[in-house]
Amino acid sequence: MILELVKTAVLLLSLCLLQGINTRLLGHHPHAARISAGVIYGGICVIGMMTPINFSPGVIVDGRSAVLAMAGFFGGPLVGSVAMLIAAAYRTLLGGTGALTGVSIICSSMLLGLAYRAAASKGWVSRGPSQFLIFGVIVHLVALLLFAGLPAEQRSAFFEALALPYLLVLAPATALLGMLLQDLDNRIQTERALAGSEARLRAIAHAMPDLVLVLDEDGRYVEVISQNERLLVADINGLIGKRMHDVLPAQDADRFLELIRRTLDEDSPKSIEYNLQTLAGPRTFEGRCQVLETRPEDRPAVLFLARDISERVAAEQERRIAAIAFESQQGMIITDADTVMLRVNNAFTDITGYREAEVIGKKTRMLGSGRHSLAFYQAMWDELLGTGTWQGEVWNRRKNGETYPQALSINAVRDERGQVTHYVAALTDISLRKSTEEEIRTLAFFDHLTQLPNRRLLMDRLGQALALSARSSRYGALMFIDLDDFRNINDLLGHHNGDVLLQQAAKRLCGVAGESNTVARFGGDEFVVLVDELDGDEDAARQVAENIGMRALAALKAPYTLEGHTQQSSASVGIALFRDHERSVEELMKQADLSMNEAKHRGKNRLCFYDPVMQETVTARLRLEEEIRLGTEAGEFLVLYQPQYDQRGTMLGVEALVRWQHPKRGFVSPDQFIHVAERAGLMPALGLHVLNIACDQLAKWARRPSTQTLSIAVNISAQQLYSDAFVEQVLDALTRSGAPADRLTLELTESLLLDDMEEAIERMSRLRARGIRFSIDDFGTGYSSLSYLQRLPLDQLKIDRSFVKNLPDSTSGLAIVKAVIALAHALDLKVIAEGVELEAQRGVLNDNGCHHFQGFLFARPMQIEAVEALLQVRDAEAAGSNTAAIIGA
Ligand code: C2E
Ligand code: CA
Ligand code: CA
Numbered sequence: 001m002i003l004e005l006v007k008t009a010v011l012l013l014s015l016c017l018l019q020g021i022n023t024r025l026l027g028h029h030p031h032a033a034r035i036s037a038g039v040i041y042g043g044i045c046v047i048g049m050m051t052p053i054n055f056s057p058g059v060i061v062d063g064r065s066a067v068l069a070m071a072g073f074f075g076g077p078l079v080g081s082v083a084m085l086i087a088a089a090y091r092t093l094l095g096g097t098g099a100l101t102g103v104s105i106i107c108s109s110m111l112l113g114l115a116y117r118a119a120a121s122k123g124w125v126s127r128g129p130s131q132f133l134i135f136g137v138i139v140h141l142v143a144l145l146l147f148a149g150l151p152a153e154q155r156s157a158f159f160e161a162l163a164l165p166y167l168l169v170l171a172p173a174t175a176l177l178g179m180l181l182q183d184l185d186n187r188i189q190t191e192r193a194l195a196g197s198e199a200r201l202r203a204i205a206h207a208m209p210d211l212v213l214v215l216d217e218d219g220r221y222v223e224v225i226s227q228n229e230r231l232l233v234a235d236i237n238g239l240i241g242k243r244m245h246d247v248l249p250a251q252d253a254d255r256f257l258e259l260i261r262r263t264l265d266e267d268s269p270k271s272i273e274y275n276l277q278t279l280a281g282p283r284t285f286e287g288r289c290q291v292l293e294t295r296p297e298d299r300p301a302v303l304f305l306a307r308d309i310s311e312r313v314a315a316e317q318e319r320r321i322a323a324i325a326f327e328s329q330q331g332m333i334i335t336d337a338d339t340v341m342l343r344v345n346n347a348f349t350d351i352t353g354y355r356e357a358e359v360i361g362k363k364t365r366m367l368g369s370g371r372h373s374l375a376f377y378q379a380m381w382d383e384l385l386g387t388g389t390w391q392g393e394v395w396n397r398r399k400n401g402e403t404y405p406q407a408l409s410i411n412a413v414r415d416e417r418g419q420v421t422h423y424v425a426a427l428t429d430i431s432l433r434k435s436t437e438e439e440i441r442t443l444a445f446f447d448h449l450t451q452l453p454n455r456r457l458l459m460d461r462l463g464q465a466l467a468l469s470a471r472s473s474r475y476g477a478l479m480f481i482d483l484d485d486f487r488n489i490n491d492l493l494g495h496h497n498g499d500v501l502l503q504q505a506a507k508r509l510c511g512v513a514g515e516s517n518t519v520a521r522f523g524g525d526e527f528v529v530l531v532d533e534l535d536g537d538e539d540a541a542r543q544v545a546e547n548i549g550m551r552a553l554a555a556l557k558a559p560y561t562l563e564g565h566t567q568q569s570s571a572s573v574g575i576a577l578f579r580d581h582e583r584s585v586e587e588l589m590k591q592a593d594l595s596m597n598e599a600k601h602r603g604k605n606r607l608c609f610y611d612p613v614m615q616e617t618v619t620a621r622l623r624l625e626e627e628i629r630l631g632t633e634a635g636e637f638l639v640l641y642q643p644q645y646d647q648r649g650t651m652l653g654v655e656a657l658v659r660w661q662h663p664k665r666g667f668v669s670p671d672q673f674i675h676v677a678e679r680a681g682l683m684p685a686l687g688l689h690v691l692n693i694a695c696d697q698l699a700k701w702a703r704r705p706s707t708q709t710l711s712i713a714v715n716i717s718a719q720q721l722y723s724d725a726f727v728e729q730v731l732d733a734l735t736r737s738g739a740p741a742d743r744l745t746l747e748l749t750e751s752l753l754l755d756d757m758e759e760a761i762e763r764m765s766r767l768r769a770r771g772i773r774f775s776i777d778d779f780g781t782g783y784s785s786l787s788y789l790q791r792l793p794l795d796q797l798k799i800d801r802s803f804v805k806n807l808p809d810s811t812s813g814l815a816i817v818k819a820v821i822a823l824a825h826a827l828d829l830k831v832i833a834e835g836v837e838l839e840a841q842r843g844v845l846n847d848n849g850c851h852h853f854q855g856f857l858f859a860r861p862m863q864i865e866a867v868e869a870l871l872q873v874r875d876a877e878a879a880g881s882n883t884a885a886i887i888g889a
Helices: 002-026 030-050 064-094 099-122 129-147 152-161 163-207 250-266 310-326 346-352 374-387 431-445 455-472 486-493 495-513 538-557 585-601 612-634 670-679 683-703 718-722 726-737 750-755 757-768 786-791 801-805 811-826 839-847 864-880 884-888
Strands: 053-056 059-061 211-216 221-226 270-278 281-291 301-308 331-336 341-344 389-397 403-414 420-429 476-483 518-521 526-531 560-562 565-567 571-578 607-609 637-646 651-662 666-668 711-715 744-749 773-779 796-799 830-833
Touching: 002 030, 002 064, 002 163, 030 064, 053 152, 059 152, 064 099, 064 129, 064 163, 099 129, 129 152, 129 163, 152 163, 250 270, 250 281, 250 301, 281 310, 331 346, 346 420, 374 389, 374 403, 403 431, 431 455, 455 476, 455 518, 455 526, 455 571, 455 585, 476 495, 476 538, 476 585, 486 495, 486 750, 495 518, 495 526, 495 538, 495 560, 526 538, 538 571, 538 607, 571 585, 585 607, 585 612, 612 651, 612 670, 612 683, 637 683, 637 864, 651 670, 651 683, 651 864, 670 683, 683 711, 683 718, 683 726, 683 744, 711 773, 718 726, 718 750, 718 757, 726 744, 726 757, 744 750, 744 757, 750 757, 750 773, 757 773, 757 786, 796 811, 801 811, 811 830, 811 839
Parallel strands: 571 607, 651 711, 711 744, 744 773, 773 796, 796 830
Antiparallel strands: 053 059, 211 221, 211 301, 270 281, 281 301, 331 341, 331 420, 389 403, 403 420, 476 526, 476 571, 518 526, 560 565, 637 651, 651 666
């Protein structure tokens, strides 16, 4: 009996085996697996029923209850039903008195199995050995209960002989079967989970765009997974089993090996970024190295994941470069297609004054100055949209309202479909450049005081005017305008007032000349008016030019308002007419200048047209200059002396007056050559010549007691006084000759002193410190003011001949003479009158306090021998004490 039951148990075990095979074979087809499981469960039941415990005919006792319970429990409804149907069918086939009981046990066991399954899945019961045992007991108690449905004698026989062993064997057998199947189930579950996770891992590994490497401690490639084999240094098969040192440059291999060792030593993941020459070219990777838990071939290994970051690195680099470029010196604006500003840089803020936050989201229109026409912007957009780029200069407005010029370049950014997505604008503030350009232009072509064109621009326009007149055959006129005695205004009223007067004069001239003609300033007090397109007839053209010239004269003569008071002035105008290219620009300028000088010469405040005779005068002057130059070298210049006397008739000294003994013209008076020599720059040399002769004479006189008190006055020209070597030359002349300094008087004219008062004072002071005296010649004709007389280191005033000439009859002349004398006394200066021709003049002068005289009444300029003769007579007369005889001579 027991043996029978053990046989049953073995059958049950074979069930486990079969079920295991079934699951393995059909694991991938769950439905089929379930049906076949049901068949196996059912089949086992059938086998069990074929070899039952022989109890009584028609009653079959076997382990099918355990099998079907498990079919329900582990297999579920489908498996259980299949098994149940097979078992029930077979039992029905076998028939007998126990058939119904057998079938009901089949059903109850399976249903109990399902119930247990449901309870377990709900968590009400678990699947441990004790639970299976209790379940086995329940299943077989129910079976025992069903055995009660057997016919009476079979029933009592069963309960007597079999009930207890049945329960004792099959309940534990059910539990055992449950445990075995549970174990099988668990194993299958585990296997499935493992297979699933491995498949998942593999899928993940293959899905990664990167490299997955397994490397052992020596850097040997154990496994290589790569979706893109081009990212490897060689193909996969060429790598497996090789060492890194076999395939990588030594330097890289060393670095990786070091990383692997470190990862293994420290047992912590490590990162690395590296560049490698791959099959796809040089690439940059980001790698991560991690210890691998399993040891392939029992050697420590690492898992190395690498990601190709070449693109990212390149993009980053590009972005960095772009960012640096964006923050350049240039202002940058990025807008969308609607010119709404998206980004601006710091330079933009510097230029416009707008911070980023103030402009983002706004249209670039807000930066405009309103200076440009609609047409300008239209043209700009046409070009920008047509060519994708625009460059030019634009006036924009800063935040503070100031408009400024900027160099602007705009580029359109298009997407792959050619649609404009953005605009990028670069702007540079060029206001500085503009203003310098403007300034340079102004400096180069305009006079900064009056803003009139300067000489350069005028020359340019004159060239154009000449060309124009050649084409049109009409006359043009070039007018030189020079303010009369402007220097005096400058000196007396200060440079500021002089400037104001010039500005007013410039305005007046512009008014007279009209817009179509050019008024230029030539520096100083010289202006030029260029009038073109006059008449084709010379007389008519002359008439119009004269008209303009006269109006200019009138305009310049009107009083000027300078710092609260009015000032009178006048001008001289010279006009040269031109037509065609008959004369060059330079010639024309010379002619107009010449005419202007002629106008001055004729008494100022007048107008002169160019006349060829003027040219002759100039030519003559040039010839004269040349002759003076040659004459200086040939020693043609002599010195005459004109004695000076006191009221007692005593000769005090002489004035040295130069004469030119011309080989052809004879004696030439200084009035005819001094101004020519001065203009030609010949005066310093000529003056020095006179000075040296005078000093020699002084030295001679100084050696004779009878003449040692005599002094000599020497005239000094402006050029001489201001020449660099003047002071040294005078001192040299004294030293060289041995003449006493305090017997030398230098005569300077007022106008000469006014040229550069400070310099004059400085030079005079240095000479006066050596004892040299100073006299102001022609006093009263200039603009001397008390203040300047006070500052000059003077000894004497010389009353000009023009005042003496009108004495004694002219009351105004007398008034001036009296004033000069009073002034001299007040300033403690000596006073001498020149040009005394009449005794009456001498008398009036003497009566009014001027006791020194020079003039034809006393003596004319004479050779030194004549002076010496006079002195001898004087000495003789002194003995006879009759000076009157000399005066009469
Ligand atoms: P100045 O310095 O006023 O010289 C006096 C001029 O008056 C001399 O003319 C003299 O001959 C003339 N004169 C003297 N007494 C009388 C008179 O009673 N009646 C008239 N009508 N004339 C009289 P001169 O010699 O022809 O000199 C003319 C000017 O030439 C001088 O005027 C002086 O400014 C200049 N000059 C003469 N010699 C020199 C010189 O060596 N150097 C410089 N820089 N200038 C000189
Ligand atoms: Ca003089
Ligand atoms: Ca004089």
